[in-house]
Each structure stands twice: as structure tokens, then as C-alpha cells.
Amino acid sequence: MTQHAALDTNAHRELRIDPRAGAARGDAVMATLTVPSEFRQVQAHYPILFRRDNPQDPFIAVALFGFENGENLFLDGEHWDARYRPLSIAIQPFLVGRPASGDGPGQVHIDLGHPRIAAGGEGIRLFDADGQATPYLEDIAEKLGALDEGYRASPAFFAALADHDLLEPFTLEVTLDDGSVNSLVGFHIIDEAKLRALDASTLGKLHADGHLMPMFMALASLSQLAGLVDRRNAKLSHG
Template structure:
């Protein structure tokens, strides 16, 4: 996590509020963001979805927001020029963290807090989480659960040998051919070559729908190119 994050505490944050904003300037430098299975269909209508490998060779599912590191071409003056904003961006200024005991807890960027009552309170008058904070807790709990499901989804794709590297070539209109490597996608031919049992298993656990949403999203690369050429 970047920023000055601290673990949320009813006692520590009982006098603090946070402003609710529809601006996402904090994500203007993100050229990709991790997404979870429950939002694949919505993400696919706005951004291309790919898989990347970490230094430990584990895969992560991401929405591509820009063709160059440090540039999110979907944000203009702090506002997303899309209908849907990925949850790992909309959760701001909150995040998941681990406490000293290793438990998953909620953290908040202290830079966004104020003790002037501006915005919405984090803690209600009775000392319990405010309605706003309860909703954020639900959102983050859902994200944590979905990340586990996402790992299972990616593990299944990898076990079935469906992920291949996609060397993505593009031209921003200046005649300069460029290429992005390190992006992986499901191969349609390999998918179609799966046994009936494997396809049925993917369908029953909801993974087949997620795969098709991912494949459909690849058409959003042209939109990404067009927006990059204008930026």
C-alpha cells in the first residue's frame, strides 16, 4: 500500500470523518489494477482484462488502464471516463491489511481524515461503526472473499494450460510500432479443445462465464489505443 495507512480502530478514529468524493486522482498513475471474479462482466465492458506474472511466477488478473507505466488514460481531471470503476480503486481510502497477529483488518489512509466533521463520520455516536463504515467493511470483506475465489480461478486456468502470453502490438498513430509483452490471456483454441468433463466443470462453478467475459474484454484494447493516442 502507498500512502500513510493505519489500521482502523473505533477508539482511535471516533472523532474522524472522511470526505466522500467521486474523484479518483489517486489512481491516475495506475496503468493496471487487480480485479476479482464478481466484477469481471462489468470490467469487460470498460477495460481489457489480462493476466500478469509476478516475480514468484504466480498469476494475477488485472484490468489494463494504460499502455505505459504511470499513466491511466481513463482518468481525466480526477474523473473516470467509464461507467464502472474497479473495486480495488473505488474502495479508497480504505484497504485490507494484516495486524500484528496476522489477521486481516481494515486500514485507512490517514491523509484523507479530518477532525472537523467534514464529510461522513467513521464512528457513530454510540461508539459503533457508522453506516458508511459498515458499508465499507462489507465491501472489503467481499473483496477479501473474492480474492480467494480469484486465486482458485487462476489456479484452474493454469492447471488446464489455458494461459498463453499475448504479445500486444499497437500504433498510436505516429507510425511508431510498439509492443507490450508479459500479458497473458486464455487461448480460445486450447479452451475449445478441453474435454467435455473439463468444460462442464468450468460451467458448473461459474468459471466458463468469467472466461468468456475475459475474452470479450480483449476487444477493449482498441479503445485503450484510441484513448492513449489522444492523451
């Protein structure tokens, strides 16, 4: 159960975090939220797909880790087998909190019910003996700021995709080495043909608004699907 609280120097002076990767620490997920401002880093390792839970809901972008719920093919015990972890995973168990009005600067909040909360004096401290933020917490705050800024800028990116009808449904069926079939349904990708067909003026406007590069990065990320299949086959071969 989540227990969100604003991070407080006094209340959380002795709190420690276990930064190691692992299924028991919340990393056993098929996908995680990603934002256009980090697509360049994400595309080097993970496919970027788009989805929404209901037709009336806005789209979100996700970095794909596996083919079924709870499967993260980048997890190897306590090792995350990629040089970059998407911000929404890297910042856990922290999050950005805001006033009830939604306005004003964000605050660093923490989920005290998250499995990364360390016990027994183990883990990394958030505050030093003088109550000052440790380098670890400063790094988390920087990542939180980047994620928050990227998330708040995302609606303009998705509006541009909608304005030009640039998302198309995506279904993938993969036959694995053991003969089993893995399917991905319910996702969308950028329609490359429609993007190529846009006139120079429209492309220039997308570029000026900062949307064109994330679109190219999302398209480039689809090459990582083959690597994901390889990881699934390797997992099967090792039992």
C-alpha cells in the same frame, strides 16, 4: 509512506476521506488488481490481462487502464470516465487486515498515509456523532468483503487455468495517430483455441466449479483494447 492501522471508532472518529478521482489521490496507475468474481463488471469497461512478476510467482488478473506506468486513460481531472471502478481501486485507502496467523475474520484497516485522507474538515466522515459507521463506511466494508472473498477464491481459478494450460503470452503493438508505437509486453491472456478444444466433461467441470464464466468474461474484455487505443489517441489530439 503507508501507515496501516485497524480502523477504530474512537481513534478515527473525526477522520474524513476524499472520494474524488484524481492523479493526486492515487488513481494515476496503469492497471489494478481484479478478481474473477468481478470480471463480469470489469469486462464491460476494461481489458482483463494476466501477469506475474517472476516465473515462480502465481498469476494475478489486472484491469488495464493505460499503456505505460502512471497512465490512467479513464481519468479526466476529478472524473473517472467509466460506470464501474474495480474493487481494488474503489476501496482505497482501506484494506483487509488479518491476524498474524492469517486465520480469523478480516478487519477493516486504513492506510493513514494515503492521499485520500482528507484534511481541514473536508471529505466524507467514516463515523457519525454517535460513533456509528456512516453509509459511506458501510459501503466500503461491503466492497472490502467482496474483494477479500474474491481474492481468497482466486487460487482455485488460476489452478484451473494452469491444469489445462489455458494462459498464453500476449504482446500488443499499437501505432497511434501521431505515428508513435505503444507496446504491451509481459502479459498473458486466456488461450481461446485451447478453451474451445476442451471436451464437454472438462467444460462441465469448469462450469460447475464457477470458473468457466470468468474465463469467458476475460476473453470478452479483450474487445475493450480498441477503446483504450481510442482514449489514447483522443488524449494525444487534445495535447
